[in-house]
Amino acid sequence: MRRAAIVAPVRTPSGVAGGALSGMPAEWLATTVLSAVIERSGIDPLRIEDVAMACVDGGLAEVPAIGALAARGAGLPHSVPGFLTDRHGASGLQAVITAAMMVQTGAADVVVAGGVECTAAPTGPPGGADGLHNAEELARYYGIDRQAADEFAVASHRKAARAWRQGCFGAEVVPVGVAGFGDHRISRDEGVLDDLSTHTLAGLAPLLRRGVVTVGNMSAHRLGASACLVVAEDRLAELGLTPMAFLAGWAAAGCDSDGPALGAAPAVAKLLGRTGHSIHEVDLLEINEGYAVEVLALAAAWDLDPHDRLNVNGSDLALGHPVGATGLRIMTTMLHELSRTGGRYALEAIALGHDHGIAALFESAEVDTPTETPRGARFHGSAPRRFGRHRA
Numbered sequence: 001m002r003r004a005a006i007v008a009p010v011r012t013p014s015g016v017a018g019g020a021l022s023g024m025p026a027e028w029l030a031t032t033v034l035s036a037v038i039e040r041s042g043i044d045p046l047r048i049e050d051v052a053m054a055c056v057d058g059g060l061a062e063v064p065a066i067g068a069l070a071a072r073g074a075g076l077p078h079s080v081p082g083f084l085t086d087r088h089g090a091s092g093l094q095a096v097i098t099a100a101m102m103v104q105t106g107a108a109d110v111v112v113a114g115g116v117e118c119t120a121a122p123t124g125p126p127g128g129a130d131g132l133h134n135a136e137e138l139a140r141y142y143g144i145d146r147q148a149a150d151e152f153a154v155a156s157h158r159k160a161a162r163a164w165r166q167g168c169f170g171a172e173v174v175p176v177g178v179a180g181f182g183d184h185r186i187s188r189d190e191g192v193l194d195d196l197s198t199h200t201l202a203g204l205a206p207l208l209r210r211g212v213v214t215v216g217n218m219s220a221h222r223l224g225a226s227a228c229l230v231v232a233e234d235r236l237a238e239l240g241l242t243p244m245a246f247l248a249g250w251a252a253a254g255c256d257s258d259g260p261a262l263g264a265a266p267a268v269a270k271l272l273g274r275t276g277h278s279i280h281e282v283d284l285l286e287i288n289e290g291y292a293v294e295v296l297a298l299a300a301a302w303d304l305d306p307h308d309r310l311n312v313n314g315s316d317l318a319l320g321h322p323v324g325a326t327g328l329r330i331m332t333t334m335l336h337e338l339s340r341t342g343g344r345y346a347l348e349a350i351a352l353g354h355d356h357g358i359a360a361l362f363e364s365a366e367v368d369t370p371t372e373t374p375r376g377a378r379f380h381g382s383a384p385r386r387f388g389r390h391r392a
Contacts, residue, residue, distance in 0.1 A: 002232045004100035005243035005365065008041040009228035009332040010174045014320045016190045017120070021176065021223040026055060026118040026324075027066055029176065031073030033227035034112060036174040038074060041229050041241055045075055048229075049108040051082040052099045054091030054115035055324045070114065087252075089126070089288065090350040090358045091115055092226060093327025097360065099230035100247045109235045114227035115329070117322035123221050125207065126290035126321065127353055132207060134354035135291040137260035139212040142297045146212045149292040150201040152306065153217040153317045156289060160314030161194035168313055172336045191222065192318050217292040222320025226328035243365040245335050248345070249275040254356030262298055263351030264288075267359040271347070275361055282361075283343030285309050286334045288326060288350045289316035298349075313337060326350070331362070338364050 010033055015021025021029070030053060038045055053067035067082025087094040092115025099111035125132040138144070163169050175185040201216040231241055251274060253266035264287060272278060279285070279302050287295050289311065299306040313333055322329065330348050338346045344367050349359040 001104045002106070002234055004103045004247045005231045005233050005236055005241070006096070006245045006247065006331075006335060006362065007229035007231050007241050007243050008037045009172065009226070009244060009328070009335055010036045010040065011172055011226035011325070011329050011332045012174055012176050012224045013186055014189045014191065014322060014329075015186070015223040016320070017221060019190045020178065020186045021190075022120065024176070024178075024223070026116045027069040027073060029223070029225035030055075030066055030070035030114055030116040030227070032176050033114060033174055033225045034070050034074035037112060037227045037229055043110065043229065043239060043241060046077065047239060048076055048080055048110050048112055050102070051076070051080060051112045051114060052085055052095040053082060054085045054095040054328070055118045056086050056088060056091050066116065066118070067114070087358065088352050089290075089321065089323055090327040090352055091323070092325045092329065093331060093348065093350060093358060093360060096228065096230060096247070096328060096331060097250050103230055103232045109232045110239070111230045112227060113230050113328065114225065115325035115327060116225035117223050117324045119221075119323065120223070123323065125213075126219055127351075130354055131290065132213060134260055135213050135218070135293050136208055136211050138262070138297040139293040141260045142293075142300050144212065144293045144296050146206070147198065148296060149212050149217040150198045152292040152296055153201060154196050154198055155307070156311065156314040156317035157193045157196045158314075159312065160189065160192045160318035163313040164188065164192065168337065168340065169333075172332050189319055191220065191320055192314070212293055213291060217317070219288075219290050219316035219321040222322040224320075224322035224325050224329065226325045226332050228328070228332065244339055245346070245362040245365050248361040248363045250358070250360040252356070252358040257355065261355045262294070262301055263354050264349040264357035264359060265298060265301060267357040268347070268349050271359045271361055277345070277361070279304070279347075282345045282347045283309065283341070284312065284334055284338050284346040286311055286315065286330050286346070286348045288321075288330060290321070290351060292317060294351060331360070335362060338362070339366065342366070
């Protein structure tokens with residue numbers, strides 16, 4: 001089976017409700033990232049065969065043909081049809097996976113994967129009431145108190161702010177032009193608070209009586225879009241494309257539990273079992289920060305230091321949750337960081353509810369030696385442990 005290469009992943013800045021991106025049509029944001037992918041990769045637009053676009057919730061009703069609209073806006077021919085993917089908060093990642101399956105099976109050689117948030121209004125706590133109650137149960141089960149959750153949220157904001165100061169986000173973020181305002185462009189994430197402190201968060205009331213979760217230590221709705229090319233490995237040289245990474249495997253799974261559940265954990269276990277890896281071989285680990293307690297609980301369950309290799313540039317708590325784009329936004333940030341630090345493997349995991357989730361493993365395209373397929377594994381990818389150079 002052909003490997004699927006990830007080329008030129010980009011994202012827009014994330015925008016808060018009522019901010020600079022409010023009122024922008026979803027197709028405008030989607031067109032912005034698609035155009036940037038074409039420009040940065042240098043691909044001939046006529047070689048692109050389809051667009052897998054994620055746009056969930058109200059967007060499905062409002063912009064049913066957003067993949068085709070974005071394709072037209074980016075100058076792709078009418079022969080590129082475009083279609084929608086939907087897996088709730090992981091829809092952007094699912095767009096990449098679907099595009100990869102098309103490439104791996106020979107159904108296409110070049111597919112654009114994209115995700116855009118189409119819902120302008122806030123969506124409430126991640127996962128709704130069930131997600132909130134599960135987060136509180138996790139906090140009690142793993143002994144995570146309010147201070148620990150607030151400290152993790154503050155750290156997410158500070159890491160994202162530091163990433164901006166140090167230029168880490170510069171290569172992945174595409175400025176968004178504001179229609180009707182000439183050369184005015186939005187180039188930085190809104191909602192990242194460098195001066196946030198636990199003292200500030202301590203003044204917020206919990207969402208549930210005597211609870212741990214507040215609006216300060218859970219993710220908030222954002223606007224934004226992200227996209228990349230997914231290309232067959234044996235077409236890269238012909239097309240003159242340089243990949244950033246290869247999809248090494250993915251899995252979706254759920255669990256049947258009466259107690260508190262770690263939504264992403266079953267998918268990660270299934271993925272690692274398929275690929276023959278362990279969590280300790282992964283140089284970068286990105287978990288969507290729906291709730292701070294959810295990530296802290298996963299770190300405890302996996303015996304990981306939550307400040308090492310995990311969400312090193314911040315995640316949803318600081319950058320927000322643009323539902324249709326989140327999965328691809330996380331992948332984009334993760335792969336750019338993997339390239340900067342010289343790591344080999346990066347793993348993305350997203351909880352899709354309290355009892356199920358999805359995970360994907362990526363291998364850097366800059367690795368010199370090819371990997372060998374472990375016995376019994378469905379996907380390639382076993383290699384000596386090689387950590388990237390990371391700050392704690």
